[in-house]
Amino acid sequence: MSTQELAIDTTVEMITLTIDGFEVSVPKGTLVIRAAEKLGIQIPRFCDHPLLDPVGACRQCLVEIEVNGRKFPKPQASCTIPVEPGMIVNTQLTSAVADKAQQGVMELLLINHPLDCAVCDKGGECPLQNQAMSNGGEESRFEGTKRTFEKPISISSQVLLDRERCILCARCTRFSEEIAGDPFITLNERGALQQVGIYEKEPFESYFSGNTVQICPVGALTGASYRFRARPFDLISTPSACEHCASGCDMRTDVRRGKTLRRLAGDDASVNEEWNCDKGRWAFKYVNANDRITTPLIRDEGGRLREASWPEALALAAKGLKENRSAVLVGGRVTLEDAYGYSKFARVALKTNDIDFRSRVTSKEERNFLASHVVGTQINYRDLDKADQIVLLGFEAEEESPIVFLRLYKQVRKRELKITAVAPFASRGNKKLKAELIATQAGSEASAISKISNLSNKSVILIGERLSESTGAISAAVTLATSSGAKLAWIPRRAGERGALEAGAIPNLLPGARPVSDSVARVDLQAAWGVSGLPSNPGLDSDEILKEVERGSIRALLVGGVDPLDISPDYQTIMEKAFVVSLEIRHSAVTQIANVVFPVAAVVEKSGTFINWESRGRFFEAAVPDSLSRSDVRILSMLADEMDSSINLPTVSSARDEFNSLGTWHHRESFTPVSGISPSIASDKANLCSWRLLLDAGSLQDGENNLAGTAHPSVAMISKNRADALDVNDGELIRISTSRGQITLPCQIDQIEDGSVWVPRNSANSKVIESLGITSGEVSVVKA
Amino acid sequence: MSNFHLEPRPSGAIQKAAEQSLPVTGTEPAGFFTQLKGFWVTFSTMFKKPNTIEYPEVKPEVAPGFHGRHQLNRYEDGLEKCIGCELCAWACPADAIYVEGENNSEGNQISPGERYAKVYQINYLRCIFCGLCIEACPTRALTMTNEYEIADDTREKLIWEKGDLLAPLRAGMLMPPHPMYPESDHHNYYRNEIRESHPSQDTTGGGQSR
Ligand code: SF4
Ligand code: SF4
Numbered sequence A: 001m002s003t004q005e006l007a008i009d010t011t012v013e014m015i016t017l018t019i020d021g022f023e024v025s026v027p028k029g030t031l032v033i034r035a036a037e038k039l040g041i042q043i044p045r046f047c048d049h050p051l052l053d054p055v056g057a058c059r060q061c062l063v064e065i066e067v068n069g070r071k072f073p074k075p076q077a078s079c080t081i082p083v084e085p086g087m088i089v090n091t092q093l094t095s096a097v098a099d100k101a102q103q104g105v106m107e108l109l110l111i112n113h114p115l116d117c118a119v120c121d122k123g124g125e126c127p128l129q130n131q132a133m134s135n136g137g138e139e140s141r142f143e144g145t146k147r148t149f150e151k152p153i154s155i156s157s158q159v160l161l162d163r164e165r166c167i168l169c170a171r172c173t174r175f176s177e178e179i180a181g182d183p184f185i186t187l188n189e190r191g192a193l194q195q196v197g198i199y200e201k202e203p204f205e206s207y208f209s210g211n212t213v214q215i216c217p218v219g220a221l222t223g224a225s226y227r228f229r230a231r232p233f234d235l236i237s238t239p240s241a242c243e244h245c246a247s248g249c250d251m252r253t254d255v256r257r258g259k260t261l262r263r264l265a266g267d268d269a270s271v272n273e274e275w276n277c278d279k280g281r282w283a284f285k286y287v288n289a290n291d292r293i294t295t296p297l298i299r300d301e302g303g304r305l306r307e308a309s310w311p312e313a314l315a316l317a318a319k320g321l322k323e324n325r326s327a328v329l330v331g332g333r334v335t336l337e338d339a340y341g342y343s344k345f346a347r348v349a350l351k352t353n354d355i356d357f358r359s360r361v362t363s364k365e366e367r368n369f370l371a372s373h374v375v376g377t378q379i380n381y382r383d384l385d386k387a388d389q390i391v392l393l394g395f396e397a398e399e400e401s402p403i404v405f406l407r408l409y410k411q412v413r414k415r416e417l418k419i420t421a422v423a424p425f426a427s428r429g430n431k432k433l434k435a436e437l438i439a440t441q442a443g444s445e446a447s448a449i450s451k452i453s454n455l456s457n458k459s460v461i462l463i464g465e466r467l468s469e470s471t472g473a474i475s476a477a478v479t480l481a482t483s484s485g486a487k488l489a490w491i492p493r494r495a496g497e498r499g500a501l502e503a504g505a506i507p508n509l510l511p512g513a514r515p516v517s518d519s520v521a522r523v524d525l526q527a528a529w530g531v532s533g534l535p536s537n538p539g540l541d542s543d544e545i546l547k548e549v550e551r552g553s554i555r556a557l558l559v560g561g562v563d564p565l566d567i568s569p570d571y572q573t574i575m576e577k578a579f580v581v582s583l584e585i586r587h588s589a590v591t592q593i594a595n596v597v598f599p600v601a602a603v604v605e606k607s608g609t610f611i612n613w614e615s616r617g618r619f620f621e622a623a624v625p626d627s628l629s630r631s632d633v634r635i636l637s638m639l640a641d642e643m644d645s646s647i648n649l650p651t652v653s654s655a656r657d658e659f660n661s662l663g664t665w666h667h668r669e670s671f672t673p674v675s676g677i678s679p680s681i682a683s684d685k686a687n688l689c690s691w692r693l694l695l696d697a698g699s700l701q702d703g704e705n706n707l708a709g710t711a712h713p714s715v716a717m718i719s720k721n722r723a724d725a726l727d728v729n730d731g732e733l734i735r736i737s738t739s740r741g742q743i744t745l746p747c748q749i750d751q752i753e754d755g756s757v758w759v760p761r762n763s764a765n766s767k768v769i770e771s772l773g774i775t776s777g778e779v780s781v782v783k784a
Numbered sequence B: 001m002s003n004f005h006l007e008p009r010p011s012g013a014i015q016k017a018a019e020q021s022l023p024v025t026g027t028e029p030a031g032f033f034t035q036l037k038g039f040w041v042t043f044s045t046m047f048k049k050p051n052t053i054e055y056p057e058v059k060p061e062v063a064p065g066f067h068g069r070h071q072l073n074r075y076e077d078g079l080e081k082c083i084g085c086e087l088c089a090w091a092c093p094a095d096a097i098y099v100e101g102e103n104n105s106e107g108n109q110i111s112p113g114e115r116y117a118k119v120y121q122i123n124y125l126r127c128i129f130c131g132l133c134i135e136a137c138p139t140r141a142l143t144m145t146n147e148y149e150i151a152d153d154t155r156e157k158l159i160w161e162k163g164d165l166l167a168p169l170r171a172g173m174l175m176p177p178h179p180m181y182p183e184s185d186h187h188n189y190y191r192n193e194i195r196e197s198h199p200s201q202d203t204t205g206g207g208q209s210r
């Protein structure tokens, strides 16, 4: 248990001891090395890590200890010994014996160390360099031949291991086992030949492998994409937030000459502790992709996109949006400030509530749930730590919110927290969580949820965004929560969804949780915005918006960073009918059909706030200095001015201040439960289920091949019975098809519910929406 | 000249200091002999050997340890000594050096071992020729030559690239990229055991010193 955690618990017993002549009181169970930290005394260390179990592997932290007047005969490892009352500790600062012992250990560590700092990525920020200077001898007495190994070997496509440099501290192996639950690396051999190795059968395909690179105290584990890129003094480091999921990791972005070279997990004990996932760490190259849009583009009479000046593009966009009935598709990746800009723009400049951030399968039930149970509420990671049971509904923690997974895994490992999952099969992540599985076909979640019992008011129900794909499931979850008193939390996949909800970028809510249907709330907002009227009818969901575009009643669309395939497989023919204004970072499917395109800033180039699933604001400043790109809200403000209906949000900070000044409305929409319907699947067909994997074909992962190399291979999962019926063996190709198209993938025979077939939703060779046109429902499965 | 005006301080301290520091003691012109002394210096110089050097026709020799422009050296087989470690850039007090490292890969071995400098620039608008970079370099890749004619007419031209700084190929050297000497690794290079290139290192089939 970390000191922070111990300190939170106020009932804990305090123990007083003396270190280097100073008295200090610390909670019982604290390690000597950490008690010394509290006094500002730094004992050198390598293997010790506050979030990992102590092992005492490196012996660098030796100190002299005396308990009850009796001295330990030899110096002791301060990272493994808990404090005791009246203990007297003498570190290297006051004990010649401890100092000599530390110097001896350092000399031993350096015997086999190559000292190739000049070509080592850790050089300049290396604990071994630093502590060899502070706690080592001046000269080596070693004259023999050093142990050598083949220089770096890849333990995965993104992590390289230089065994010569490894000091066998076991931080990496402990992390993999204790924190990530992926024990793919281990310490092999013994003595001088001891080395970190991978299990031969299983590749090191952990979603969290980057953390081992960050905590390795030497340059033994390095990231392939940062290899030889820079020295610490070249980098400008900026605290930032992760744009990849709703976990809300604190991050640090390191930039050299305007280019992001690496991102590291930040240190936030209440959210990501000191970890992040590999996507957050390594997926940032999309910012520097060749297809970045740098100037406004407009479509000329010949139908070709051409570069245009800002005034020309603004005038054209304003004209198109003003003359037609317009709607707004925001997408789930924008910051709170930008979402607020879209929200206000829709209401004030376009005078419509047809705005939706949910570019995915949606339902009226979901938006009713979001407006009644999610917006304006707060729940946090501590609630997960303290829960007596967790229920996962339409939510694969490891794939869809990896830091939530790490939190759950921590509690599972520590106190066998009970986890129940409603899913078609036990995924790898859920197996690690030892989750009790309620095997359920896609579409019949509602009846499965209604059978869950034994929840208490200390239980937490985690609802993923995919639960909205199953009619009545959210209602069943709400009923379950109401009857048991359990807490409800909604965990979307994308980083911007919660912020967009709070900002009212949804058809039934205005900013600050004001229901559109509540006339008092509307008047309140009208006064705050200084406008004369706000549209009073709840607007259309994203799929309905596209339907109206198809019917020709909505004739203009404002689109902000949306992959339209997420909403409809036929987006192209539909959206071509409308006048499309798009705010984008890079050329995309929308650029192909847009009439006006404005370039916007990527996350590292702007400041903003993401709201994570807890409803915690994650504010960040621009990491790349002097970027010319503008945040969406700035462009929307210019566009509104051009339309003569100003939204007056010229900067990100003005949008943030205005949003904060609105406050949260006190009154919520009421929830109207919807009853579930069970899907009817013909007996010769299968029921498709799918979700996105953490590492897949998502556009924010473009350009990072090393990362893509650790994505899990695309497979279609079927049950043993179905495999027998189809006469296929594990690994043979099967074809899944609908009237629209097909997907052919190698099959994996697993304990999946018999009626179902599972495929990854957006991976290589498996683009479900594009190929099949559906995300769940009836498909035929044949041997290919 | 004397139109700057000092605000009188209450203590008159500045005034006092100014008066005390004035060396002029009298106002009369110097006497005849005193003047003659001055002219004598001028006159006698007419018979001395002039110090003027007819630069640029005549180029003076500089002392052996002179800090001239830099050079990036090679091993005897032509591989570059620089490993792109950036220690020179780190040491430089004028922030004149810019280095980007890169991975040596099979088919693209530029220097021995894992790492080479993909980009190496010295900005001679900034360099103060202190030589600290030379001391920092762990491989003796960077040294200074006696060459001092660096002046140029644009800022861009004064940023020297790796190609400008690299030592020319001497006899026995091969133009990288080429593999390391057979049966050797970077340690042999660092111990200076590679004395010339080996025919098998020439992967182009051409002769030496292209
Ligand atoms: S791990 Fe540290 S001490 Fe070892 S070579 Fe790298 S920088 Fe030098
Ligand atoms: S690879 Fe790094 S973290 Fe792992 S045991 Fe070696 S030194 Fe420790």
Ligand code: SF4
Pocket (backbone or CB within 6 Å): B091, B092, B093, B094, B095, B096, B097, B122, B126, B127, B128, B129, B130, B131, B132, B133, B134
């Ligand atoms: S000589 Fe001095 S100023 Fe010039 S590059 Fe070297 S370290 Fe920098």
Ligand code: SF4
Pocket (backbone or CB within 6 Å): B081, B082, B083, B084, B085, B086, B087, B088, B089, B099, B117, B136, B137, B138, B139, B140, B141, B142
């Ligand atoms: S010149 Fe020397 S110090 Fe500079 S990068 Fe090359 S090897 Fe390193």
Ligand code: FES
Pocket (backbone or CB within 6 Å): A044, A045, A046, A047, A048, A055, A056, A057, A058, A059, A060, A061, A062, A077, A078, A079, A080
């Ligand atoms: S830090 Fe204590 S033994 Fe490694």
